[in-house]
Amino acid sequence: MKILLEVLITGLLMGGLYALISVGLSLQYGVARILNISHGEFIMLGGMTTWALYTALHISPLLALAICGPLALGLGYLIHRTLFKRLLDRAPSFAVFEGNSMLAAFGLMFILQNIALIAWGAEIRGYSYLSIPVHFLGTLFGANRLLTFGIALAIGLAFYLFLNLTRTGKAIRAAAQDPATAGLMGVNINNVLALCFGLGAAMASVAGVLISMCYPVHASMGLEYTVIAIIVVVLGGLGSIPGSFLGGFILGLVGSIVTFLEPGLALVAYYIIFIVLLLIRPTGLLGR
Amino acid sequence: MPLLEGKGVTRYFGGLAAVHKVDFYVERGEIVGLIGPNGAGKTTLFNLISGALVPQSGQIHFKGENITGLKPHVICKKGIARTFQLVRIFPNMSALENVALAALFGRPDGLSMKQALEEAEKWLEFVGLSAVKGVPARNLTLANQKRLEVARALATDPELLLLDELMAGLNPTEVAQAMDLVNQIRERGITVFVVEHVMKAIMGICDRIIVLHHGEKIAEGTPQEIANSRTVIEVYLGE
Amino acid sequence: MRLGKINPKKLWVPGATFVVLALLATLPLYASTYSVILLTSILMFVILALSWALFSAPTGYISLAPAAFFGVGIYTSAILGKQLPFPLVVSLGGLISFCLALLVGALTLRLRGIYFAMFTFGLVELIKHFWLWYEIQFTGTRGRFVVVVPHNTIYLAMFAVFVLLLLTTYLVRRSRLGLALRSIGECEEAAAHIGVNVNALKTVMFAVSAIFMGAAGSIIATRWTYVDPYIAFNPLYSFMAVLMALFGGLGHPYGPILGAAIFAYLEELLITRFPYYYMLIFGVVLIITVLYLPEGLIGLIGKIWRRVRGGHYAAA
Numbered sequence: 001m002k003i004l005l006e007v008l009i010t011g012l013l014m015g016g017l018y019a020l021i022s023v024g025l026s027l028q029y030g031v032a033r034i035l036n037i038s039h040g041e042f043i044m045l046g047g048m049t050t051w052a053l054y055t056a057l058h059i060s061p062l063l064a065l066a067i068c069g070p071l072a073l074g075l076g077y078l079i080h081r082t083l084f085k086r087l088l089d090r091a092p093s094f095a096v097f098e099g100n101s102m103l104a105a106f107g108l109m110f111i112l113q114n115i116a117l118i119a120w121g122a123e124i125r126g127y128s129y130l131s132i133p134v135h136f137l138g139t140l141f142g143a144n145r146l147l148t149f150g151i152a153l154a155i156g157l158a159f160y161l162f163l164n165l166t167r168t169g170k171a172i173r174a175a176a177q178d179p180a181t182a183g184l185m186g187v188n189i190n191n192v193l194a195l196c197f198g199l200g201a202a203m204a205s206v207a208g209v210l211i212s213m214c215y216p217v218h219a220s221m222g223l224e225y226t227v228i229a230i231i232v233v234v235l236g237g238l239g240s241i242p243g244s245f246l247g248g249f250i251l252g253l254v255g256s257i258v259t260f261l262e263p264g265l266a267l268v269a270y271y272i273i274f275i276v277l278l279l280i281r282p283t284g285l286l287g288r
Numbered sequence: 289m290p291l292l293e294g295k296g297v298t299r300y301f302g303g304l305a306a307v308h309k310v311d312f313y314v315e316r317g318e319i320v321g322l323i324g325p326n327g328a329g330k331t332t333l334f335n336l337i338s339g340a341l342v343p344q345s346g347q348i349h350f351k352g353e354n355i356t357g358l359k360p361h362v363i364c365k366k367g368i369a370r371t372f373q374l375v376r377i378f379p380n381m382s383a384l385e386n387v388a389l390a391a392l393f394g395r396p397d398g399l400s401m402k403q404a405l406e407e408a409e410k411w412l413e414f415v416g417l418s419a420v421k422g423v424p425a426r427n428l429t430l431a432n433q434k435r436l437e438v439a440r441a442l443a444t445d446p447e448l449l450l451l452d453e454l455m456a457g458l459n460p461t462e463v464a465q466a467m468d469l470v471n472q473i474r475e476r477g478i479t480v481f482v483v484e485h486v487m488k489a490i491m492g493i494c495d496r497i498i499v500l501h502h503g504e505k506i507a508e509g510t511p512q513e514i515a516n517s518r519t520v521i522e523v524y525l526g527e
Numbered sequence: 528m529r530l531g532k533i534n535p536k537k538l539w540v541p542g543a544t545f546v547v548l549a550l551l552a553t554l555p556l557y558a559s560t561y562s563v564i565l566l567t568s569i570l571m572f573v574i575l576a577l578s579w580a581l582f583s584a585p586t587g588y589i590s591l592a593p594a595a596f597f598g599v600g601i602y603t604s605a606i607l608g609k610q611l612p613f614p615l616v617v618s619l620g621g622l623i624s625f626c627l628a629l630l631v632g633a634l635t636l637r638l639r640g641i642y643f644a645m646f647t648f649g650l651v652e653l654i655k656h657f658w659l660w661y662e663i664q665f666t667g668t669r670g671r672f673v674v675v676v677p678h679n680t681i682y683l684a685m686f687a688v689f690v691l692l693l694l695t696t697y698l699v700r701r702s703r704l705g706l707a708l709r710s711i712g713e714c715e716e717a718a719a720h721i722g723v724n725v726n727a728l729k730t731v732m733f734a735v736s737a738i739f740m741g742a743a744g745s746i747i748a749t750r751w752t753y754v755d756p757y758i759a760f761n762p763l764y765s766f767m768a769v770l771m772a773l774f775g776g777l778g779h780p781y782g783p784i785l786g787a788a789i790f791a792y793l794e795e796l797l798i799t800r801f802p803y804y805y806m807l808i809f810g811v812v813l814i815i816t817v818l819y820l821p822e823g824l825i826g827l828i829g830k831i832w833r834r835v836r837g838g839h840y841a842a843a
Contacts, residue, residue: 035641035644035645083814083818086818087817087818092379095639095640098640098641099587099589099640099641099644100817102589102641102644103589103769103773103813103817104813104814104817104818106766106769106770106810106813107809107810107811107812107813107814107817108810108814109810110806110807110809110810110813111807111810111811111814113806114803114804114806114807114810115807117803117806118803118804118807223762227648227652230645231649234645264659264660264663264664265660267652267656268653268656268657268660271649271652271653271656271657272653274645274649274653275646275649275650275653278638278642278645278646278649279634279635279637279638279646282637282638282642338720339719339720340716340719340720359719359724359726360719360720361719361720361722361723361724361725364719364720364721364722365722369720369721370720372716372717376714376716376717377713377714377717378709378710378713378714378717378718379713379714380713381709381710381713385706389706389707389710389718389721389723390721390722392703392706393703393707393721393722393723394721394722395722401703440717440721441721443721444721444722
């Protein structure tokens with residue numbers, strides 16, 4: 001019973017992080033129609049920057065959240081304005097744009113990852129932050145795990161409220177429904193698309209900061225997180241924000257249960273879910 | 289025995305009946321019209337006949353043979369060709385290539401490349417596109433792209449041609465030309481089944497008209513009977 | 528449509544191809560071992576890029592599965608290399624990849640666009656992690672040693688696969704099959720309604736392209752001597768095949784060959800000393816290609832050539 005509880009809580013903690021990783025990707029695809037393969041690189045940049053700030057300047061990872069988020073937002077915004085907008089203007093159809101933007105994102109992945117490798121090397125980095133055990137529901141968990149879970153939930157909720165309550169958030173949702181009409185209604189569509197891409201990047205880098213508080217980070221960690229994000233997003237429904245959270249928690253639970261039963265098969269289980277889902281319900285659980 | 293016959297043809301999307309228990313027939317040599325308001329299920333019915341969709345119940349027979357659920361390419365080879373409501377040309381291929389492909393693949397007897405090209409020239413001439421045969425299809429005007437689709441469908445040597453909103457988006461002159469084209473096709477011995485949203489265009493060319501509303505057949509008869517039908521008038525006025 | 532008119536001015540292309548092939552076939556007779564090894568690598572990438580283009584260029588489906596079939600080939604060699612003669616192992620690598628691709632192709636018929644890309648990518652990762660688990664669970668080790676084959680034999684086998692692939696590409700492009708594949712890329716729905724058996728064609732061509740990837744994998748495995756699932760099923764091989772083919776240009780078979788040759792040589796120059804810079808260049812070139820070279824290097828060369836010749840060869 002105690003073990004079961006432990007497995008469940010581990011899964012939920014993992015799920016919160018998975019959800020946060022995926023929300024940005026879902027937003028980028030849902031609104032800007034970009035399957036951003038370089039998503040994990042923004043996670044990596046967040047994690048590595050936090051490590052660098054912590055070891056060199058002893059800047060707290062919590063402060064790093066406030067540094068990395070806006071920086072990634074700006075970077076993502078710029079990348080969309082310079083790269084993806086050009087692709088969008090030139091593409092004869094959405095299908096062509098989706099293909100081209102995915103390929104461009106591949107290019108971005110190689111560029112960001114290798115700049116990081118040149119700057120920081122390939123070593124696995126880590127630092128210790130709040131790794132004190134805490135009693136939680138009768139089981140021991142690292143304080144950093146619980147903190148990151150709390151922050152992940154708070155950020156996810158804040159983001160959801162932002163989309164639903166603010167003017168900008170409503171413009172984003174309008175653009176996701178129907179870009180052409182949103183443009184007619186006075187929404188500056190290029191600005192909204194770039195903002196979405198930037199927000200996606202910011203969510204990724206924030207997730208990266210949180211990841212670095214619990215796990216070691218390295219410059220080539222991006223792709224594995226991209227893959228997880230893609231699986232979560234396909235599970236929840238490509239473009240659906242609540243879907244990302246649902247998908248994240250389901251995958252987190254599946255991960256911790258399978259790890260408990262047969263550790264070697266956790267990733268295999270993820271991919272089986274992914275592939276079967278693509279075959280029977282590619283729109284995901286909450287997809288349109 | 290009619291050339292094409294459907295019995296109780298039904299197709300749902302989600303819980304919504306797009307086409308519900310529709311019976312229809314098309315006699316050899318006829319021009320039959322299929323009309324109805326937006327969302328009445330006209331294109332869905334065409335998709336069911338041409339194999340793009342499979343009916344959930346009901347049967348479709350062509351020349352007495354059950355073709356329900358066959359794949360589009362098989363149905364095409366059996367002698368049913370179609371055009372699309374939103375043009376679906378091969379944009380980066382020339383007009384000639386567009387039509388030659390149909391002649392090459394759409395017939396039960398395989399043509400050689402040379403024969404296919406001759407056949408394509410013939411049908412491009414028939415629809416009046418000989419002058420632009422080398423032009424990539426994406427560069428043609430909408431009216432010409434629609435003609436190209438007709439030529440492409442004809443090149444598969446069909447006995448039945450399904451025309452899905454051939455007139456939509458055309459100006460009055462182009463509509464008149466398209467009506468002539470439909471009549472010429474019939475003179476070639478090809479049976480024509482047309483979907484039109486606009487009633488006026490269809491009244492002049494059809495021998496018989498079927499009216500769909502909310503996926504169900506609500507009326508059937510000569511253009512005159514349809515024009516006088518109270519139910520049909522209500523449906524169109526109520527739109 | 529090429530109407531079979533032979534333009535004597537264009538005969539130099541097949542002529543030059545023949546000379547180059549003859550030089551490549553006899554390479555071990557006059558070249559150093561270093562050149563033979565280098566050209567083996569180049570040919571391997573050429574095979575990956577060209578076989579990717581065989582299916583993906585006309586149909587427009589972005590497959591990220593090359594690494595899966597390549598890896599299947601590698602493991603065919605690793606498992607059967609010691610028992611069976613080399614040519615048989617290579618053929619089996621191709622055959623098993625073909626069968627796997629047939630299955631995958633039939634399963635994914637409904638998937639379009641990025642969903643197809645994601646599925647094929649997921650496939651590579653699924654096989655990798657499953658195989659890793661299987662190896663550790665049932666064989667007790669992570670990796671395997673592969674039987675060693677002389678460099679010249681490896682080279683000649685790679686060359687033979689390349690020639691077969693070139694021939695296949697040529698025949699497909701010349702035949703009605705090539706036209707039908709292009710019609711799928713242009714508009715799949717319309718293609719089906721004018722009588723093209725879209726599903727069968729897609730599945731078979733996907734599987735045919737996998738033969739060459741698998742064969743290339745089972746050949747190169749003998750040079751690597753040790754493989755594990757992370758080496759064999761590395762998604763990078765998918766990305767490379769796609770990039771090289773796009774960079775070279777998909778309009779003509781020489782495009783992917785050119786793209787792969789350039790990058791394989793660049794890799795040789797940079798990978799050991801500046802691996803990160805090599806991959807960085809890789810990314811930059813990919814973005815430049817997508818942005819500014821939609822027809823790739825071969826399209827650019829064609830454009831410049833036409834301009835230089837004052838438009839003698841007007842666009843067909």
